[in-house]
Amino acid sequence: PLAWRRFAPDGRVLRDDRPLLDALQHRAMALARRGAEPGVVEARGDRDPDGVGVEAHALLQAGRPEAALDAIRAAREITPYLRLLAGDARWALHDVAGGRAEFAAALAAGPAPELREPLAARLRDTGEFLDALARAERIGARNGWLAAAAALAGAAAALVVWRRMAAA
Numbered sequence: 001p002l003a004w005r006r007f008a009p010d011g012r013v014l015r016d017d018r019p020l021l022d023a024l025q026h027r028a029m030a031l032a033r034r035g036a037e038p039g040v041v042e043a044r045g046d047r048d049p050d051g052v053g054v055e056a057h058a059l060l061q062a063g064r065p066e067a068a069l070d071a072i073r074a075a076r077e078i079t080p081y082l083r084l085l086a087g088d089a090r091w092a093l094h095d096v097a098g099g100r101a102e103f104a105a106a107l108a109a110g111p112a113p114e115l116r117e118p119l120a121a122r123l124r125d126t127g128e129f130l131d132a133l134a135r136a137e138r139i140g141a142r143n144g145w146l147a148a149a150a151a152l153a154g155a156a157a158a159l160v161v162w163r164r165m166a167a168a
Helices: 020-034 049-061 065-073 080-092 096-108 113-167
Strands: none
Touching: 049 065, 049 080, 065 080, 080 096, 080 113, 096 113
């Protein structure tokens, strides 16, 4: 007890080569590097939309939103269901405004009745999120100005105290 001991390695090396926070940060940085795609996803391929929908849904379930968007772009046309999946993928990539644009476009395209409520709910949720984000930005800007004003007032008060002490 209380003595330092050296232990020989047994060949096992403990490491964390898949940390969740690093993976999330990497995704966010990748999105920032390429920039959020303006507008909505466009069809650039010739694949059947129904088959693309099955594939994109599976990719989203597997946590691969970038691959889901690539699959959706490969469709010959973008259906309201593919727009819903594109919106979910963009939201998963922290492109909430892009997700909102996809949900709005899907609703404007006249989706099947069973898609209307999920799309409306997502549109509402993304709107609330973006409104909260805008409020937070306004509060942060205001608080920055208040902090600067308080620092200036503190510096002025310190200067007054220093001058009075120097004069005394």
